Amino acid sequence: MKTFVAGIDAGGTSVRLRWKDLASGTKEQVSLPAAPDGGPEPALELLHQVPGEVVALTAGITKVSRGETKAAWERALGAACPAAVVSVVPDFVVAFHGALPEGIGLLCVAGTGSVIYGESGRGKSVRVGGRGWEYGDEGSGAYLTAELMRRTLRACDGLWPHTPLTQAVCATLETDDPALVGERGRQRALVFGRGFLVQLVAVSAQNGDDEAKGLFTGAAGWLARYVRAAHAQLDFPDGERVHVACVGGMWELGNWMYPAFEILLARWLPGVATIAPQGTPCEGALHLAERSGL
Known part of the structure; x- marks a missing residue:
């Protein structure tokens, strides 16, 4: 029987499975x-398509800190692949090993959340x-949307004048009544995600709006x-070149964050440089599976 190693990238939208035939590669x-x-x-449905026995399997999933979620995945995958x-692991771990296959450096994820x-x-x-939209996720789409909603509500409440950007939010929500602005914002977050204003900010930045750029x-x-903070905790030797790979939708909107990000890294961490991700999270999961099966 043919034997395989496999990696899973289980995101909020899709689940990807990548496998490798150990004999042929x-x-x-x-x-x-x-x-x-x-x-x-x-x-589990995707694993049925593997044309042989899986001997090592790594899955990167969201919400892994919730013990019942991880346990459910471990039980299900263990039953589906008893020889494996x-x-x-958390989804950001497989993303790290896809982006930085050598396993050294830092991954900066900024999508709807951040970590x-x-x-x-x-x-x-x-x-x-990566502590969640309620108390953390600074730098993410959820953070940016929440910050702009706060500014819009303050303007609607008369704390300060409206700006073109807060007026654009009111136009999007079709109201400048602060009670309705808040309620319609919550409704949109449920339907479109907590980063529902990111595209509006990106378009405004593209059109030259300084507040959006800010x-x-x-x-x-x-x-x-x-x-x-992460770099300090890893205790890299002085002078060691460290790469930071940036992934997620916030980085893909255009060149709005890279200049400030790289200026600050150059000031604080002269040995750190940003690089493009070398591979996908699914490739990272497969790489980890190969290592665990050695």
Whole structure:
């Protein structure tokens, strides 16, 4: 029977499975929409397509800090692949190993949420941030949207004048009544996600709006601070060149955050440089599976 190693990237929208034939080295990848509750069912369906026995499997999932979620994935994958060494890790860990396959450096994730994760290559790892939209996720789409909603509500309440950007928010929500602004913002967050104003800010920045540009600069500042904190905890030797890979939708909107982010890193961490991600999270999961199966 053919044997395989496999990696899973289980995001909020889709679940991807990548496998490698240990004899031939051939790799294939398949995907399905994610389950509404983030459960392992799509991954189990995808595993049926592997044409042989899986001997090592790593899955990167969201909400891994919720013990019942990780346990449910471990039970399901263990039952589906009884001969496999199974590992379930946070999604940012597989993203790190996809972006930085050598396993040394820092990953700066900024999408709807944000998190910094790094490994020293000497057995030490660290996670900074990513504490959820309620109390953290600075530098993310949720953070940027919440900050702009606060400014809009203050303007609607008469604390200070409206700006073109807060007026654009009111136009989007079709009201300047502060009670309705807040309620319609909550409704949109439920339907479109907590970063529902990010595209509006990006378009405004593209059109030259200084406040919109400033929001991106502020987001970049928070992310750079988190990178600095993670770098300090990893105890990289003085003078060691350390790479930071930036992934997530906030980085893909245009060049709104990179200039401020790189200026701050150059000031605080002269040995750190940003690089483009080298691979995908699914490739990172497969890489970790290969290592665990050795």
